[in-house]
Amino acid sequence: MQLIGLLRSPFVRRVAISLKYYGIPFEHYPLSAFGEGYPILSAINPVAKLPTLVLDNGDILMDSGLILEYFESQVPVIQKLLPMTANDLASHLKVIGLAMMGADKTVQLAYETQRRPEDKQYGEWIERLTQQIKGAFNALDSEVANNSDWLMGEAISQAAISTAVAWSFNQYALPNVLDKQDFPNLVQFTQSLESLPNFIDTPIE
Amino acid sequence: MQLIGLLRSPFVRRVAISLKYYGIPFEHYPLSAFGEGYPILSAINPVAKLPTLVLDNGDILMDSGLILEYFESQVPVIQKLLPMTANDLASHLKVIGLAMMGADKTVQLAYETQRRPEDKQYGEWIERLTQQIKGAFNALDSEVANNSDWLMGEAISQAAISTAVAWSFNQYALPNVLDKQDFPNLVQFTQSLESLPNFIDTPIE
Numbered sequence: 001m002q003l004i005g006l007l008r009s010p011f012v013r014r015v016a017i018s019l020k021y022y023g024i025p026f027e028h029y030p031l032s033a034f035g036e037g038y039p040i041l042s043a044i045n046p047v048a049k050l051p052t053l054v055l056d057n058g059d060i061l062m063d064s065g066l067i068l069e070y071f072e073s074q075v076p077v078i079q080k081l082l083p084m085t086a087n088d089l090a091s092h093l094k095v096i097g098l099a100m101m102g103a104d105k106t107v108q109l110a111y112e113t114q115r116r117p118e119d120k121q122y123g124e125w126i127e128r129l130t131q132q133i134k135g136a137f138n139a140l141d142s143e144v145a146n147n148s149d150w151l152m153g154e155a156i157s158q159a160a161i162s163t164a165v166a167w168s169f170n171q172y173a174l175p176n177v178l179d180k181q182d183f184p185n186l187v188q189f190t191q192s193l194e195s196l197p198n199f200i201d202t203p204i205e
Numbered sequence: 206m207q208l209i210g211l212l213r214s215p216f217v218r219r220v221a222i223s224l225k226y227y228g229i230p231f232e233h234y235p236l237s238a239f240g241e242g243y244p245i246l247s248a249i250n251p252v253a254k255l256p257t258l259v260l261d262n263g264d265i266l267m268d269s270g271l272i273l274e275y276f277e278s279q280v281p282v283i284q285k286l287l288p289m290t291a292n293d294l295a296s297h298l299k300v301i302g303l304a305m306m307g308a309d310k311t312v313q314l315a316y317e318t319q320r321r322p323e324d325k326q327y328g329e330w331i332e333r334l335t336q337q338i339k340g341a342f343n344a345l346d347s348e349v350a351n352n353s354d355w356l357m358g359e360a361i362s363q364a365a366i367s368t369a370v371a372w373s374f375n376q377y378a379l380p381n382v383l384d385k386q387d388f389p390n391l392v393q394f395t396q397s398l399e400s401l402p403n404f405i406d407t408p409i410e
Contacts, residue, residue, distance in 0.1 A: 046340030047306040097267040101252040135251030
């Protein structure tokens with residue numbers, strides 16, 4: 001089984017970290033979706049989407065959510081990263097939704113401001129993305145402050161992994177958009193998770 | 206329970222159609238993420254992401270994949286829209302991944318060419334998105350030609366719903382990017398699904 005994509009992508013990284021918690025071995029190919037990586041990637045995955053996971057039977061899965069849905073459904077209950085009762089599941093999925101939007105809008109804003117020529121950047125879009133990023137991480141900071149079951153409880157959760165990965169990525173990719181001081185709960189929470197062996201073993205770069 | 210978002214969004218529409226197949230009642234609020242809808246939506250969901258699903262306990266879920274993961278896990282086996290064995294599940298998730306990328310890249314290309322001022326549009330990005338859209342729907346056309354279990358088998362599947370919704374959306378939003386004649390399997394397959402009562406009852410607009 002092969003996981004394709006750079007760990008600087010929060011979507012690749014959350015899959016890599018989750019697979020380690022599931023105890024599922026994989027090979028990692030750190031391929032970029034840009035530059036020289038694009039034609040290679042396109043030959044493996046016609047949409048050139050990262051992460052791409054190549055299963056042992058040759059099937060490819062793409063999109064971190066779908067990849068994790070697959071493994072989450074296959075592992076024994078004791079190893080699952082999501083709770084199974086309706087209310088708990090909904091509150092975890094809410095947090096994951098916020099984290100993934102925070103990550104996705106960070107990707108989009110980084111693309112807009114770092115990859116497009118300056119005269120093709122669009123102020124209205126930059127403003128919208130910035131608002132959405134603030135909205136996502138403000139909500140996550142409150143979630144971290146108000147919840148503890150999915151944080152540092154007995155077991156790691158997908159909500160915890162996704163939240164920490166999203167925040168670390170935001171600070172890595174766009175260090176000047178959000179001020180750390182405004183997100184004290186998120187900063188402290190992420191520091192705790194980033195010091196766990198599976199996180200240290202899966203660095204952003 | 207409330208589903209927020211316009212049915213012209215393939216992500217909103219696949220959730221609406223899936224909920225009907227699950228037999229789960231909901232109210233539908235057709236709110237746009239742009240223009241006057243944006244501040245209203247931002248007050249409900251800090252990331253202004255559609256679809257937003259408001260559960261009866263007030264929790265909000267966002268992202269069609271996470272919303273469907275929630276309901277898929279809660280409904281009785283007989284009503285599930287995904288298979289449960291590993292190989293079947295992987296092949297369905299592969300198709301769903303392709304369909305969602307086809308839909309997502311169509312959204313991005315429509316945004317780039319229809320919402321940004323002309324002088325802010327970026328040819329290199331337009332070229333990339335167009336290639337990704339072609340890649341996704343070419344792969345889906347082959348999937349439709351080579352598979353029948355998730356197509357018009359005994360039961361509807363999430364792979365079938367997502368594929369038909371993605372293709373209908375592409376043709377609706379960007380009628381001049383892909384030529385119908387190059388996707389004969391997809392055209393015929395989508396016509397069959399769009400004639401089902403739950404699809405007719407959930408029109409693009």
